[in-house]
Structures are given as C-alpha cells and as structure tokens.
C-alpha cells in the first residue's frame with residue numbers, strides 16, 4: 358500500500374525481535390550466523406540475499422535506508438557514516454579516466470574540496486558553475502560529465518538552483534544530476550520528482566534533528582544505489598546500528614519538526630527584515646528573495662536556515678554572536694537548539710578574502726540555524742544582542758566604516 362509520507366516515515370521497515378518489542382531493535386552485531394556452509398557461500402556470492410557482515414549491511418541500518426527511500430519515493434537508499442562519505446562515494450563510483458564533474462560554486466565547502474583536491478589530483482576536471490546561471494551549466498556539462506552536483510537552496514546564501522532545468526541539461530549529455538537536499542529534507546523538496554537522479558543528505562542535520570549523530574544517505578534508483586553499495590563495501594564508511602536507530606526514531610517526527618522550524622524561521626526572517634539592525638535578510642521564504650518564485654515552484658517549505666548581515670563588518674557580527682544568551686555559537690544546522698555562525702571566520706575561514714568575496718561570504722554575514730524554541734524568546738535574544746549595533750543606513754556611513762575590520 359502506498360502510504361502518505363508521514364505514515365511512511367513512521368511505519369516503513371518496522372521489524373521486531375523475538376521479544377515482540379514495538380520499537381525496532383538495535384542490531385549491535387558485526388557478523389551474522391549462516392544456516393550452513395552452502396548458505397554462507399550463497400550469501401557471500403550474492404546468489405541469496407541476507408546479511409553477511411555489518412560493513413556491507415545491517416538490519417537496523419537497512420530499516421533506516423528503506424524508510425528514507427519511502428519518504429523520497431525512491432527505489433533504494435544507501436546509508437553512510439557521514440554526508441561527505443556519501444558524496445565521495447558518488448565520485449568513487451562514477452568517475453573514470455577522462456570524465457569530469459560539474460558542481461555549483463556554493464555547495465558545502467568540503468564537497469568542493471573533495472572533488473577539486475582529492476579527485477582533481479587524479480586528473481579529474483572539476484568545472485565550477487554559478488548555481489543560478491543555466492547558461493553556465495549548459496556550457497560546462499558535456500559528454501564526458503559523469504555527474505552534475507548542486508545544493509539547493511545553498512547554505513548560507515540561499516541561492517536556488519533550477520533542478521528540473523539542470524536535470525534536463527545533464528540528461529541530454531548522458532550525465533546524472535545529484536542534489537544535496539540536506540537543508541529541506543523530503544518534506545520540503547523532492548529532487549527526484551523534479552528529474553534529479555540522486556539525492557544526498559547529511560542525515561545528522563534535520564533528519565536526526567537533535568544534534569546527536571553524524572550520518573549520510575544517498576537515495577535513488579536501485580541500479581545507481583547498487584554502485585554506491587559496491588563502494589561502501591570497499592571503503593567501509595558504514596553507518597553504525599546505534600546511529601541508524603536514533604535516525605529511525607527521529608524520522609518519525611521529522612514532519613512536525615520541519616513544520617515548526619520553518620515556521621519559526623519565517624517569523625524570524627520577517628522580524629529581522631523589519632529591524633533597523635539587519636542590513637540584509639536572506640531566506641527563500643521571503644517574497645523579496647530574488648528567486649522566491651523558483652523556490653515556490655520546487656519547494657514546499659523553506660527550511661530553518663536564515664542569513665542576515667549586520668552593520669559594522671566583522672566587529673559588528675562578532676559583537677552580536679558574543680552577546681547572545683540563548684542561541685548557541687555552533688556551526689552545524691538542524692538541531693532543536695538555535696545556533697549562530699559567523700561563516701567568514703569559521704565554515705568559510707579557509708577561503709582567501711578574494712574567494713570569500715566572490716562567494717558572497719562577507720565579514721558582516723551571520724547564519725542562523727533556527728531551532729524549535731519559542732520564537733519570541735529567540736527574537737528577544739537577538740534584539741538584546743543587536744541593541745549595541747548602529748541602526749542600518751542604506752549607504753555605509755562613517756560609523757559603519759569605523760567598525761569594519763575588513
């Protein structure tokens with residue numbers, strides 16, 4: 358039966374141990390017992406299905422994979438020890454001599470480092486394009502492209518990529534399109550329905566939702582996931598059973614948490630927009646976002662990440678961070694607890710000033726991962742933290758310049 362996604366997230370891939378416990382068991386085992394030598398041989402060769410060793414598969418991990426696949430309405434999913442392990446596995450699976458990767462510029466920084474550095478040194482050409490510029494995607498994707506990769510909306514600048522259009526461009530040249538959907542989850546965006554071939558999640562973000570685990574998952578057609586399973590078997594970047602169990606439980610409430618976090622984020626974005634202390638507010642849910650119409654057409658929600666700029670460059674931004682009492686200074690996203698980051702000195706600190714400038718990561722930019730606290734408390738915390746900033750003037754005045762550290 359084809360259940361509603363909320364039901365699928367709660368009921369898909371339930372399994373019970375001999376005690377009839379209602380909750381799925383945590384299969385804390387590395388090995389599995391075979392019925393006979395012939396049974397072992399059949400399972401090792403793949404002639405019969407069944408668990409062999411937990412680097413290859415594990416019942417609790419498999420339940421998590423099946424649940425995610427149901428939520429993304431995909432044939433299959435493969436869990437990994439992290440989002441990065443899932444991303445690198447794609448390159449390991451599909452890159453062969455002479456092939457290239459086309460990747461949008463503002464993806465998670467380590468994604469680009471992995472492609473450029475670790476595959477670039479093997480002679481793989483990595484073509485970096487502007488997420489929002491279809492002409493650049495068109496020019497970069499060719500018959501040698503193994504896969505195109507985008508993260509939409511991007512983090513923290515919330516640029517939106519046109520999934521359907523880029524999927525068409527990729528398919529016309531025989532390439533795959535992979536989309537990092539960590540920021541929105543299947544509840545707010547389903548890239549496979551828009552033509553993408555693979556969806557990647559850093560599952561320790563909204564899927565876990567409580568900041569407890571590092572995990573990743575790739576989702577798509579069985580023939581593609583079989584390639585990734587092959588990579589997993591040799592790299593061993595397998596998700597542990599305990600982490601898979603935590604994720605299974607969290608998926609059951611993901612619809613409620615995504616609705617609550619994005620409702621909080623929209624209210625905060627609107628409130629910041631009206632504040633004289635915020636120079637610019639970046640959130641795809643605001644009608645003023647330059648790509649709001651595209652976001653509306655392919656997203657069913659806007660997630661919990663809000664970017665904003667404050668007067669005073671780095672000094673102004675740091676003064677806000679250091680004055681907060683409730684919101685945590687932490688660089689992850691997707692926790693019940695709201696977190697703030699100054700990207701220029703943390704997540705993007707390894708880029709040169711010129712690269713940061715090109716990427717739009719200014720010293721005045723702050724990223725808020727909006728959690729599930731009461732939104733009035735979050736507003737009060739920010740209000741007090743921003744009280745010392747000068748009111749924003751449309752043009753930079755002397756005070757603005759005096760505060761800027763560059």
Ligand SMILES: Cc1ncc(COP(=O)(O)O)c(C=O)c1O
Nearest residue numbers: 439440441442465537539559572
């Ligand atoms: C959007 C996005 N994709 C991928 C990753 C990498 O995932 P992980 O940290 O699970 O390796 C992150 C990590 O922060 C991320 O924010």
